[in-house]
Amino acid sequence: MVMKKILFTLLAALTLTGCNAQNKNEQMVNHKCLVVFFSHAGENYSVGNIKVGNTKIVADYISELTGADQFEIVTHKYDGMAYTPLTELAQEEARNNERPAFEGKLENLDQYDIIFIGGPIWWGTYPQVMFTFFDTYDLNGKTIYPFTTHEGSGLGNVMSDIRKAYPNADVKPGFSIYGHEVRTNKTKVEKWIKGLNI
Numbered sequence: 001m002v003m004k005k006i007l008f009t010l011l012a013a014l015t016l017t018g019c020n021a022q023n024k025n026e027q028m029v030n031h032k033c034l035v036v037f038f039s040h041a042g043e044n045y046s047v048g049n050i051k052v053g054n055t056k057i058v059a060d061y062i063s064e065l066t067g068a069d070q071f072e073i074v075t076h077k078y079d080g081m082a083y084t085p086l087t088e089l090a091q092e093e094a095r096n097n098e099r100p101a102f103e104g105k106l107e108n109l110d111q112y113d114i115i116f117i118g119g120p121i122w123w124g125t126y127p128q129v130m131f132t133f134f135d136t137y138d139l140n141g142k143t144i145y146p147f148t149t150h151e152g153s154g155l156g157n158v159m160s161d162i163r164k165a166y167p168n169a170d171v172k173p174g175f176s177i178y179g180h181e182v183r184t185n186k187t188k189v190e191k192w193i194k195g196l197n198i
């Protein structure tokens with residue numbers, strides 16, 4: 001009986017860490033986590049023509065490691081665009097503070113208490129379509145873990161932009177990783193997630 005209890009506790013500690021955890025460190029915790037992300041597949045700087053975007057790879061690691069659900073911010077506005085015209089269009093959108101439309105609806109937002117928000121850096125912050133999401137869904141009151149993939153800008157302005165969008169959210173320190181590293185450096189993502197103690 002005692003042995004069974006020890007085994008169960010060990011198993012719980014191994015399998016139920018992070019989001020959706022029910023028993024961690026002898027305390028009942030029941031976070032429900034969501035990864036909201038945008039990612040652009042196709043021709044990009046440093047990585048060539050990619051089938052799966054860099055940020056999506058990180059988003060998938062996060063879900064794999066934590067069990068978090070996902071909402072992908074999808075627009076077909078940039079489909080098939082070469083890198084240089086895309087940078088020009090993105091710069092124009094940022095300059096005009098545009099709000100490109102995205103597809104789909106995020107259901108049951110109420111059930112999530114922890115939200116990972118991730119995207120590439122485009123011209124110093126997230127792509128404008130992510131701001132359309134921010135305008136659409138109120139994440140005040142949530143705990144937010146921002147992340148970016150980039151090629152030199154790190155977190156850029158995303159921390160202040162998220163705080164501005166959600167002044168009453170608990171915005172935790174952000175995580176950034178080079179886009180060209182995501183396929184070979186999963187350990188960096190693992191280290192970040194494990195250090196969060198969620």
Ligand SMILES: Cc1cc2nc3c(=O)[nH]c(=O)nc-3n(C[C@H](O)[C@H](O)[C@H](O)COP(=O)(O)O)c2cc1C
Nearest residue numbers: 039040053054055120121123124149151152153179
């Ligand atoms: C339109 C555009 C603008 C970009 N601007 C920046 C930038 O300002 N700073 C930076 O470090 N990287 C910039 N990048 C590189 C991307 O942030 C990087 O490749 C990222 O990993 C792409 O992620 P994704 O594949 O998920 O879209 C830019 C890329 C594109 C396509």
